[in-house]
Amino acid sequence: MRWLGALALLGACGGSGHAPTADAGPVSLVLDIPNGPLDPQGYTSVEIVLHEPAGDVTRTASVDSNGNFDLDRIDPSNSVSVEATLRNASGAAVGYGRTAVSSALAAGAQITVPVRRPIAYIAGTGKKPTDNSPTVEPATFSDLSSGAALDGTAQVGTSAALVVAAGPSLYAVAQAVDANGALTGPAQILPISTADHSMGSALQGSMTGAVIDGAGSDDGSTLVIGTTTELFAVDTASGAARVLTDGSFARVAVVVTGGGELDAVAIKNRASTTATPCAATAELWWVPITGGAAPHMVATGGFADVAADRGHAYYVDACKGELGEVTAAAVQMLRTLPGTGPSASPPVGRPTALAVSSGQAYIGVELPPVNATPATSSLLVASITDPGTGAARPLWTVAAQQVIQVTGLTEVQRLLGASAVVFNHLEVGAGGDYVALTTSAQFHGDEIAEAGFPDTTMDTEELWVFAAATGGVVQRYRSWCSGSFLAGAGDFQQWQCAAAASQSVPASGALGHHVGSMTFLFGKK
Amino acid sequence: MRPALPSVLSWLCVAAVIAAAPRASADPDPRRKISVLEYRAGSSALSGIAARVTATLSRKTSLGVLGQDQTRAMYGDQLDRALVRCAGEAGCVARIGQKVGAAEVILVGVSELGDVILTMQRIDVAGHEVTGRVADSLAAGTTPTEAQMLGYVNRLLPPSDFLRFGVIDIVANLTGAAVTVGGTSRGLTPIEALKLPAPASYDIRVDKPGYLPFATRIALPPDGEIKVEAELARRAPEAWYQHWYVVAAAGVVVAGAGGTALYFATRSTGAGPSGDGTLHVTGSIH
Numbered sequence: 001m002r003w004l005g006a007l008a009l010l011g012a013c014g015g016s017g018h019a020p021t022a023d024a025g026p027v028s029l030v031l032d033i034p035n036g037p038l039d040p041q042g043y044t045s046v047e048i049v050l051h052e053p054a055g056d057v058t059r060t061a062s063v064d065s066n067g068n069f070d071l072d073r074i075d076p077s078n079s080v081s082v083e084a085t086l087r088n089a090s091g092a093a094v095g096y097g098r099t100a101v102s103s104a105l106a107a108g109a110q111i112t113v114p115v116r117r118p119i120a121y122i123a124g125t126g127k128k129p130t131d132n133s134p135t136v137e138p139a140t141f142s143d144l145s146s147g148a149a150l151d152g153t154a155q156v157g158t159s160a161a162l163v164v165a166a167g168p169s170l171y172a173v174a175q176a177v178d179a180n181g182a183l184t185g186p187a188q189i190l191p192i193s194t195a196d197h198s199m200g201s202a203l204q205g206s207m208t209g210a211v212i213d214g215a216g217s218d219d220g221s222t223l224v225i226g227t228t229t230e231l232f233a234v235d236t237a238s239g240a241a242r243v244l245t246d247g248s249f250a251r252v253a254v255v256v257t258g259g260g261e262l263d264a265v266a267i268k269n270r271a272s273t274t275a276t277p278c279a280a281t282a283e284l285w286w287v288p289i290t291g292g293a294a295p296h297m298v299a300t301g302g303f304a305d306v307a308a309d310r311g312h313a314y315y316v317d318a319c320k321g322e323l324g325e326v327t328a329a330a331v332q333m334l335r336t337l338p339g340t341g342p343s344a345s346p347p348v349g350r351p352t353a354l355a356v357s358s359g360q361a362y363i364g365v366e367l368p369p370v371n372a373t374p375a376t377s378s379l380l381v382a383s384i385t386d387p388g389t390g391a392a393r394p395l396w397t398v399a400a401q402q403v404i405q406v407t408g409l410t411e412v413q414r415l416l417g418a419s420a421v422v423f424n425h426l427e428v429g430a431g432g433d434y435v436a437l438t439t440s441a442q443f444h445g446d447e448i449a450e451a452g453f454p455d456t457t458m459d460t461e462e463l464w465v466f467a468a469a470t471g472g473v474v475q476r477y478r479s480w481c482s483g484s485f486l487a488g489a490g491d492f493q494q495w496q497c498a499a500a501a502s503q504s505v506p507a508s509g510a511l512g513h514h515v516g517s518m519t520f521l522f523g524k525k
Numbered sequence: 526m527r528p529a530l531p532s533v534l535s536w537l538c539v540a541a542v543i544a545a546a547p548r549a550s551a552d553p554d555p556r557r558k559i560s561v562l563e564y565r566a567g568s569s570a571l572s573g574i575a576a577r578v579t580a581t582l583s584r585k586t587s588l589g590v591l592g593q594d595q596t597r598a599m600y601g602d603q604l605d606r607a608l609v610r611c612a613g614e615a616g617c618v619a620r621i622g623q624k625v626g627a628a629e630v631i632l633v634g635v636s637e638l639g640d641v642i643l644t645m646q647r648i649d650v651a652g653h654e655v656t657g658r659v660a661d662s663l664a665a666g667t668t669p670t671e672a673q674m675l676g677y678v679n680r681l682l683p684p685s686d687f688l689r690f691g692v693i694d695i696v697a698n699l700t701g702a703a704v705t706v707g708g709t710s711r712g713l714t715p716i717e718a719l720k721l722p723a724p725a726s727y728d729i730r731v732d733k734p735g736y737l738p739f740a741t742r743i744a745l746p747p748d749g750e751i752k753v754e755a756e757l758a759r760r761a762p763e764a765w766y767q768h769w770y771v772v773a774a775a776g777v778v779v780a781g782a783g784g785t786a787l788y789f790a791t792r793s794t795g796a797g798p799s800g801d802g803t804l805h806v807t808g809s810i811h
Binding site: 028029030031035043044048058061062067069071090091105106115383393470 | 566614615636637640642644646652653654655656657658659660662664665680681683684802803804805806807808809810811
């Protein structure tokens with residue numbers, strides 16, 4: 001606690017300095033790291049953003065070898081929330097955190113900001129290499145502060161159907177899998193240490209239905225889990241799991257309203273995003289968690305994803321091609337998205353994934369194949385705070401393709417174009433430094449007897465992580481590649497998936513798994 | 526209103542500041558040389574943005590600012606190729622700064638990711654590391670306002686770089702005269718030259734019992750030195766005001782910029798002006 005003494009003396013210095021009469025005094029900011037092997041490493045500077053009613057104040061300071069920094073003098077404020085980013089000498093984020101609630105920036109205040117490494121976690125089911133029977137795999141993770149390529153060997157726990165972050169805290173959702181690969185039986189929550197990734201004991205509550213999606217509150221107190229049969233709220237302190245409402249909820253987000261009430265926004269009966277015609281049968285629900293109001297449906301439509309940012313909740317409608325805001329009472333369209341919706345020229349894209357951070361919306365758009373162009377996924381960015389100006393702009397577009405090669409004769413390859421590509425997850429990490437998404441794609445190729453190519457059907461799942469400042473891809477990991485072959489007598493019999501340039505793949509077949517969830521600590525979706 | 530603290534505590538304070546946060550609180554030389562360089566990642570947006578950063582720094586700080594053209598003149602025509610080869614890597618850019626004798630490089634980056642992404646990195650040449658960074662996302666076709674430009678450099682560089690000073694050297698014809706500047710007592714003559722925030726206006730008064738007071742008001746420019754020669758005459762009860770004002774006006778000599786290096790070199794490295802209602806925010810990672 002030597003630093004506390006130093007701070008106290010600094011405070012006294014303010015009192016005996018040049019003009020003590022009006023000096024408002026010292027404030028200490030404590031960046032609370034987990035004190036373990038997963039502590040942020042290699043930082044040389046800290047970037048602090050103070051969100052105040054009058055606007056944001058940003059300061060950058062060097063961090064000395066004792067972990068101390070000095071932000072100099074800042075005007076007091078009655079209400080401030082704090083974001084902190086630790087950066088290394090190259091400017092890359094190696095730690096990020098934010099406060100869950102606002103507090104006063106006043107003389108003598110000590111504000112604690114939990115800070116964690118920027119790690120992207122993925123989890124899902126897989127297959128046992130011995131007999132191809134379905135299994136639930138350990139979660140794997142990509143530590144973006146280390147720069148190592150993901151290969152599935154960095155694992156957490158023994159099995160996780162989902163991994164859900166709640167601010168600085170991390171939880172696994174464990175559930176069994178049946179012979180068909182469907183999640184079944186009671187689902188339980190297990191805390192994961194963010195200091196060393198050790199697994200804690202299961203919380204007392206359990207959930208029914210196959211888990212689909214989860215989200216957590218920034219203060220770490222609450223998880224909201226959607227299953228095929230109910231929407232649950234989990235109190236992480238008591239471990240109790242409470243049914244909020246019935247139904248199949250495939251997308252959830254947690255929003256803290258201006259009054260401090262915790263609410264969930266969720267999509268019930270979400271339709272397949274590749275269905276033709278576009279199914280506008282999804283229900284958008286507003287579900288109070290801490291308030292006394294009853295859960296209720298706000299609207300019906302082609303709702304495909306929800307997100308929350310700074311006390312507001314948002315949605316994308318795949319059929320209308322719009323981005324909008326949802327409140328407890330209504331939905332309101334904020335902007336239409338280019339190349340989507342009923343007025344777009346073919347091929348008509350569908351916005352199906354959404355993440356919002358600091359007023360910026362990231363939207364995943366799926367496009368069907370057209371002529372020789374395979375199914376395509378693209379990422380748009382648009383302002384939430386000022387929807388009246390500027391078009392949504394494309395950040396990234398890729399036509400999904402997969403190369404397969406003959407096992408033992410890898411020079412024989414076949415390029416397949418995707419017949420469909422689907423966004424599964426989209427999340428912003430480290431306060432906006434990273435944008436991560438996962439997609440799954442389906443491929444089919446008819447038999448080409450002359451070349452020895454069998455009738456082929458493939459499925460792949462990929463994680464993409466982008467550096468938001470440059471648009472560069474910092475991770476592209478194909479977590480899953482599986483297919484079936486109807487091989488004739490003259491066809492090559494054994495095939496395997498090839499890795500694309502700049503794409504990493506599981507270090508062994510046993511490490512591959514579906515991506516049932518993807519999250520960052522302090523992620524925004 | 527806080528009571529004054531015993532002087533022994535002041536000594537403790539100095540020790541604590543030095544021990545607790547030496548890197549964070551040590552202000553760099555506000556007159557150091559900085560090179561502003563521009564690096565583009567396939568974007569033609571924000572034309573001339575580095576030149577605007579150069580102009581803003583020249584206007585608002587006392588730094589020796591080298592723009593890209595000046596840096597090219599010193600480094601050679603291969604500067605642009607060298608910058609491209611560096612691809613934003615701090616150590617590589619620092620070597621460019623080293624060659625032109627800069628203490629720091631401000632690397633202004635422009636790229637496009639839908640929005641135009643403007644980044645400014647402050648690279649310490651000796652340490653080969655990034656010590657500050659700001660980034661902003663601008664809608665295509667927009668350019669930052671002057672207020673935004675100032676906001677960027679304010680976030681990038683330490684506040685001490687924007688605290689500009691001038692020097693007032695008060696010389697009286699008598700010893701033991703009380704000097705007051707801006708309402709603050711500065712001791713008895715002879716006093717050392719005073720380094721004060723600038724630009725600003727200061728009321729100066731020099732008093733000694735039995736003599737007519739000397740009073741004047743001066744406007745102190747940044748990086749300037751003003752010499753004030755206070756001639757105090759024996760008090761003549763009748764019409765004293767007919768003398769002192771004239772003497773004071775004649776006694777102000779603007780020595781101009783250029784004589785301030787000594788004062789900057791010896792100035793205090795405290796945490797900036799206090800007594801303004803702001804809070805001193807420090808932090809720790811643990």
